[in-house]
Amino acid sequence: MKLFSSEKTDDAHIVALDIGTEYTKALIAKVNGDDLEIVGVGRARQEVGNMFGGAIADITGVVKNCEAALVQAEEQAGVQAKKVIIGIAGEFVKGLTSTIRYKRPHPDRQLDAAEVELIIDKVQERAAVKAQKQIAFETGNPDVEVKLVNSAIVSIHIDGYKVTNPIGFQGRDVAIQIYTAFAPMVHIGALERTASELDLELVAVAAEPFAVARAVLGNDANSTFTAILCDVGGGSTDIAVINDGGVEGTRMFGVAGRSFTKTIANDLGVGYEAAEKLKLNIDDPKIKPSVQQTLQAAVDKTLDVWIGGVELALGEFDAIDHLPNKILLCGGGSSLEALVERLQKSDWYKELPFTRRPIVQHVKPDDVVGVTDKTGDITDHTMITAMGLLRVGYDTMDQQDQTSNNLRDKVGKILRI
Numbered sequence: 001m002k003l004f005s006s007e008k009t010d011d012a013h014i015v016a017l018d019i020g021t022e023y024t025k026a027l028i029a030k031v032n033g034d035d036l037e038i039v040g041v042g043r044a045r046q047e048v049g050n051m052f053g054g055a056i057a058d059i060t061g062v063v064k065n066c067e068a069a070l071v072q073a074e075e076q077a078g079v080q081a082k083k084v085i086i087g088i089a090g091e092f093v094k095g096l097t098s099t100i101r102y103k104r105p106h107p108d109r110q111l112d113a114a115e116v117e118l119i120i121d122k123v124q125e126r127a128a129v130k131a132q133k134q135i136a137f138e139t140g141n142p143d144v145e146v147k148l149v150n151s152a153i154v155s156i157h158i159d160g161y162k163v164t165n166p167i168g169f170q171g172r173d174v175a176i177q178i179y180t181a182f183a184p185m186v187h188i189g190a191l192e193r194t195a196s197e198l199d200l201e202l203v204a205v206a207a208e209p210f211a212v213a214r215a216v217l218g219n220d221a222n223s224t225f226t227a228i229l230c231d232v233g234g235g236s237t238d239i240a241v242i243n244d245g246g247v248e249g250t251r252m253f254g255v256a257g258r259s260f261t262k263t264i265a266n267d268l269g270v271g272y273e274a275a276e277k278l279k280l281n282i283d284d285p286k287i288k289p290s291v292q293q294t295l296q297a298a299v300d301k302t303l304d305v306w307i308g309g310v311e312l313a314l315g316e317f318d319a320i321d322h323l324p325n326k327i328l329l330c331g332g333g334s335s336l337e338a339l340v341e342r343l344q345k346s347d348w349y350k351e352l353p354f355t356r357r358p359i360v361q362h363v364k365p366d367d368v369v370g371v372t373d374k375t376g377d378i379t380d381h382t383m384i385t386a387m388g389l390l391r392v393g394y395d396t397m398d399q400q401d402q403t404s405n406n407l408r409d410k411v412g413k414i415l416r417i
Contacts, residue, residue, distance in 0.1 A: 013039070013081035014397065015073065015200070016389035017066055018208070019191075020089075021051040021234030021258055022332060024062070025386045026069035028077040031397075035370050036390050040077030041377040042069035046234075048272060054090030054236035054254070056190040063197045070198065076375060084200040085393030086191045087208040087385060088149060088183050089236050092138065094131040095181040095207055095250025097154055097319070098123050107172035111158075116166055123178045124148060131182035145185040150210045150392070152179050154246035179247040181207035204396040208233075208385050209240035209250040212330060214395070215368045215388030217245060227326040228314070228358070231385055232333030234258045237306070239313050241324065248320055251313035257333030260302045267298040279336070299338050306339065307348045314352055322353050330363045330384035 014036075018025040028040035050061040074080050100123045104111075132146045154177035156166050163169060166176075188205055195202040206214075212229045223245030231238040234257045241248040265275035268291065278287070278295055287295065314323060327343060334340065342348070343360045362381040365373055371387045378387070 013077070013079050013083075014203070014390065014393045015070070015081040015084045016386045016393060017069075017084055017086045017194075018383075018386040018389060019051070019056065019062060019066065019086065019194070020046070020332070021054060021236070021256070022046055023234070024065045024069045025383060026066070026073040027383070027386045027390060028073045028079065028081050029371070029390050029394075031394065035372065036394055038371065038373045038375060038378065038387070038390070039079070040073035040075075041373075041375050041383075042072030042074075042076075044068035044072075051235055054233060054238075054252070054256075055088075055092070055187045056194065059190055059193055059197070062190075063194055066194060066198055076377075082199075082201050083203045083393070083397065084195055084198070085204050085206060085389045085396070086195060086202065087211055087389050088187060088191060088205050089208040089231075089233065089238055089252060090183075090187065091236055091252045091254045092135050092187065093149075093181060093183045093207050093250075093252055094134055094146075095150075095179060095209060095240070095247070095252075096127045096131060097177055097179045097247070097249040098127045098130070099175060099177045100126070101173065101175045104172050104174060108170055110168050110170055111166045111174070113167055119174065119176055120151075120178060123176065124151060124180055127178070127180040128182060131180075135182075135184060139184075146182040147185050147188050148180060149183050149188070149205050150179075150181040150207050152210070152247055153177070154179050154248060155244075177246070179210075179249060181210055181250060183207070203393050206389055206392040207238075207250060208389075209238040209252070210247065211388035211392050212238070212363075212385055213240045213242055213247050213388070214391045215371070215384055216328070216363065217242070217369065226324045227328050228324050229363075230310070230327055230329050230334070231331040232256050232329065232339065233331045233385075234333060237309060237313075237333070238331075239310070241314075241317050241320070243320060243324065248317060251316060253309040253313060255302070255306045255309045256331075257336070259306070260299060260333075260336065263302045264295060264298045267301075268294055282338070299336075303338060303342050307342055307346070310343075311348055311352065320353075322355050323358075325354060325356055325358045327358045327360045328363045328367075329360065330381040332382045334362065334381060 016027045026042040029036040044065040050058045157175045158171035229240040238252045240250045261275045363384045365378045368387045
């Protein structure tokens with residue numbers, strides 16, 4: 001990546017790269033205590049063949065666009081942040097919530113960090129096996145390798161009593177729910193190569209729905225925040241269910257903004273760029289009535305498939321009695337007005353465990369906890385994922401900066417979200 005002599009490298013800054021199917025977005029933030037101040041924003045359009053289903057398909061092309069977005073952000077910020085957090089998405093990224101219950105042989109002893117870490121390791125091992133089997137089945141590759149990308153406590157109960165941090169408690173029956181996200185090594189390897197080509201230090205890779213959840217939850221361990229987060233990108237739709245401040249799980253499927261464009265292109269017999277313009281200007285009165293009719297039919301047809309994906313994804317959360325009655329949207333694909341209207345007005349939700357019709361709204365930049373835009377360039381829901389990546393990056397750096405490397409620190413990293 002080209003270095004500018006007028007810029008300086010500063011460890012007090014971090015960069016988030018949201019490598020999407022349609023756009024690559026770069027945010028540079030200054031660390032100010034526990035808060036992050038965005039001082040640089042960049043965006044570059046992806047070529048059609050660079051990404052597939054939310055994952056990198058052409059490393060060289062993606063690096064070129066990441067570099068373009070970074071240059072914009074660096075010129076605005078006046079600094080080069082060397083530490084980067086990169087998001088990972090796509091239908092082969094699996095977010096699972098697993099529960100382990102066990103009876104302690106010495107209930108009168110206080111739980112310490114070593115015992116908690118042992119429990120967490122067991123849950124992660126069990127979740128890794130499940131994720132590997134699921135991805136192997138879906139890809140048809142029994143030898144696929146997976147890697148843990150994110151992990152966070154959902155809930156902890158000791159003898160039926162809910163606690164936020166189990167260390168120091170006594171009791172016999174311990175139940176811990178942990179959210180874990182796994183991704184195929186081939187996808188993670190592509191992101192690591194991208195960071196290397198950009199001469200950036202990769203702090204962490206984060207599952208993007210986890211990053212969105214991190215954006216809205218903040219640092220309150222006693223948070224009761226409950227909602228369904230739906231990030232509609234170009235290549236995939238990522239869903240996270242948050243219940244009482246904990247991530248119940250994430251689901252992803254490969255129908256999103258680009259699916260609408262491709263259907264329009266096929267049905268109208270036009271090129272991809274022309275189809276994208278028609279999608280973005282669907283209500284333009286200058287469009288001929290005959291074209292408008294075919295255009296609307298193409299959008300409606302894709303919406304039927306998309307809403308079916310949402311129903312299937314939410315239907316898999318069978319461990320909770322009721323789904324949250326609030327749906328928060330983000331991502332460029334959620335800008336399609338017809339998509340929002342379908343969620344708000346149709347009866348898609350009636351076969352799912354909702355207690356009433358869910359409220360649907362977009363996440364606003366001001367809703368992101370602990371991240372402030374100092375540039376004035378972030379005005380809508382399309383940058384929420386990148387802002388969440390900054391939070392995950394900060395959490396990881398904060399843990400790495402701990403001078404002590406004892407078990408309590410390691411467990412503490414899992415206990416926070």
